Amino acid sequence: MTDQSMRGYLSQLATSGALHRVKRRTDPKFEIGAVLALKDRGPAILFEETGSLPVVGNLLVSRARFALGLNVEPDRLDDLCIRALSHPVKPVITGSGPVQEVVQSGDIDLKASLPVPTWFERETAPYITAGVIIAKDPETGRRNVSIARLRLEGGGRIMAGIAKNHHLNLLAEKAKALGKRLPIAVAIGNHPAVLLGSQLYLGLGDDEFDNIGGMLGEPLRLVKCKTVDLEVPAEAEIVLEGELYPDEQIEEGPVSEFHGFYVSYGAGMGGCIACITRRQDAIYQAVLPGYASEHCLLGGIAIGATLRQALQRMIPAVRRVLITEGGMGRLHAIISMHKPRLGEGKRAAMLAMGQVNLLKLVTVVDDDIDIENPREVEWALAARFRGHEDLMVVEGVKADRCDPVHEDLTVTKIAMIATTHPGDGEPLSRSEFVSAPRDVLARVAAELDQY
Structure with missing residues (x-):
C-alpha cells in the first residue's frame, strides 16, 4: 500500500530541503500567520512549539510542490487531474487507521485541544482553514467533500462560513427542510491529493473521494467515524466529528478572502464538535488564507482541470487552461488552443465564463505559448491581439459575492483573443517564431551543458 498521509509528503519535502523546522515558541495568534505570509514562496514550515500540537503550513505554495506530492512531473499535473476526473477509483473502508489512535469526546474545548491560528488583525477569532469537510446528502446519502472556513466560537462550538451556492450549504438546507441537523466530519492534515480533490468543481452528488482515488491511482482508505455516520481518510492527522445547525445563524464580521481584502458576508452557520x-x-495543518500562494493554487489548479475537461468536450482544439495566481486562483484564466478556427477563441472564452462563474478575464493564446510563462503570454498579446476585433467586453454579468469589485452582484467580463488567424501562415507572418533548424536546435538542447 502506498502512503496516503500528509507526513509522507513532509518526508519528501525534508529530503528535498523544502521543509524548515521552527524550534522557538510561536504563538498561533497572529505570529504563525505572519511567518507564513512573509515566507509565502519558501519552504514548508513546521512550528514545533506552539503550546499544544505542532503546526505545519506553506506545504503547497507552487505547482511543482503539488506535482511532488502527487508523484508526477510538473508538466503532467493537469493531465493527472483530468485522469482523476475521467477515471475515478472508489474508496475502501478499513477497520482502523492512525487518525483514531486517540479519541476525545464529552466536554470538547477546541481552543485548548488544537493550535488553531488567528490570522488577521480584524478577524475576531481563530479559523480552521485546511479542514476537509465530509457530509452526506440527507436525502440520497451521497457524500460531499469540500473545504469551508470554520471559526472557533468557544468550547466545541463552531461557525461555518459557507457560500449560498456551496454544495455543503445546499446539503444543510436540505437537512433544515427535513427538520434535521447536518452531521459533518472535518479531516485536518491530509495528503495533497485529498486537499486538491476536495476543490474539484463537480456536480452535486458526485463523490470527490472517487476522484481523489483517481489521483492516487488506488482507492483512498477510509475509516468510519466514532459518533457520526460518515467516513474519513484513515491516514489524516486529526478529525473533528459534529453537526452543523442550519437554523442557527452567527454574525461573522470582517473575514479575509482570496483577493486579500476583508469582506463582511453577514451571518454564518452555527454548529458543534462533539468528538476529536x-x-x-498529530500535526495540525494550516493553510494561510487571503491572497496567499497555497490558498490561490488549491482553488486554481482544481478549477483549471475541471474547466479544461469541460471545454475540450465542446472544442477539441483546447489544449490547456491555467487559472492564474495573479488572478487570485479564481478570476483570471489563460486558455491555449491548437490552430483554432475563426471565432473558436471567442467561443472558448464565452464557454469558460459560463462554466466558472468567478472568471472575469480570459486570455486565449496558441499552444506554441507557454501559458505558465507571463512573458510569453504578454508577447502573444503584443504580437497577435488586434484590439478592434479580438477584444470582448460583456457588461452586467452576474458575479460571485467574492468578487472584490462587483456592483449589485454583477461585473464586466473581458476576453482577449491573442491567437493567429487562419491565413496568417504565409511567410513573414506572426504565426511562426524565428529559430535555427529544428534538428540543430534539438541536438544543441540535448548537449547544452557541453557548451
Whole structure:
C-alpha cells in the first residue's frame, strides 16, 4: 500500500530541503500567520512549539510542490487531474487507521485541544482553514467533500462560513427542510491529493473521494467515524466529528478572502464538535488564507482541470487552461488552443465564463505559448491581439459575492483573443517564431551543458 498521509509528503519535502523546522515558541495568534505570509514562496514550515500540537503550513505554495506530492512531473499535473476526473477509483473502508489512535469526546474545548491560528488583525477569532469537510446528502446519502472556513466560537462550538451556492450549504438546507441537523466530519492534515480533490468543481452528488482515488491511482482508505455516520481518510492527522445547525445563524464580521481584502458576508452557520480523534503525535495543518500562494493554487489548479475537461468536450482544439495566481486562483484564466478556427477563441472564452462563474478575464493564446510563462503570454498579446476585433467586453454579468469589485452582484467580463488567424501562415507572418533548424536546435538542447 502506498502512503496516503500528509507526513509522507513532509518526508519528501525534508529530503528535498523544502521543509524548515521552527524550534522557538510561536504563538498561533497572529505570529504563525505572519511567518507564513512573509515566507509565502519558501519552504514548508513546521512550528514545533506552539503550546499544544505542532503546526505545519506553506506545504503547497507552487505547482511543482503539488506535482511532488502527487508523484508526477510538473508538466503532467493537469493531465493527472483530468485522469482523476475521467477515471475515478472508489474508496475502501478499513477497520482502523492512525487518525483514531486517540479519541476525545464529552466536554470538547477546541481552543485548548488544537493550535488553531488567528490570522488577521480584524478577524475576531481563530479559523480552521485546511479542514476537509465530509457530509452526506440527507436525502440520497451521497457524500460531499469540500473545504469551508470554520471559526472557533468557544468550547466545541463552531461557525461555518459557507457560500449560498456551496454544495455543503445546499446539503444543510436540505437537512433544515427535513427538520434535521447536518452531521459533518472535518479531516485536518491530509495528503495533497485529498486537499486538491476536495476543490474539484463537480456536480452535486458526485463523490470527490472517487476522484481523489483517481489521483492516487488506488482507492483512498477510509475509516468510519466514532459518533457520526460518515467516513474519513484513515491516514489524516486529526478529525473533528459534529453537526452543523442550519437554523442557527452567527454574525461573522470582517473575514479575509482570496483577493486579500476583508469582506463582511453577514451571518454564518452555527454548529458543534462533539468528538476529536487524532494520531498520537498529530500535526495540525494550516493553510494561510487571503491572497496567499497555497490558498490561490488549491482553488486554481482544481478549477483549471475541471474547466479544461469541460471545454475540450465542446472544442477539441483546447489544449490547456491555467487559472492564474495573479488572478487570485479564481478570476483570471489563460486558455491555449491548437490552430483554432475563426471565432473558436471567442467561443472558448464565452464557454469558460459560463462554466466558472468567478472568471472575469480570459486570455486565449496558441499552444506554441507557454501559458505558465507571463512573458510569453504578454508577447502573444503584443504580437497577435488586434484590439478592434479580438477584444470582448460583456457588461452586467452576474458575479460571485467574492468578487472584490462587483456592483449589485454583477461585473464586466473581458476576453482577449491573442491567437493567429487562419491565413496568417504565409511567410513573414506572426504565426511562426524565428529559430535555427529544428534538428540543430534539438541536438544543441540535448548537449547544452557541453557548451
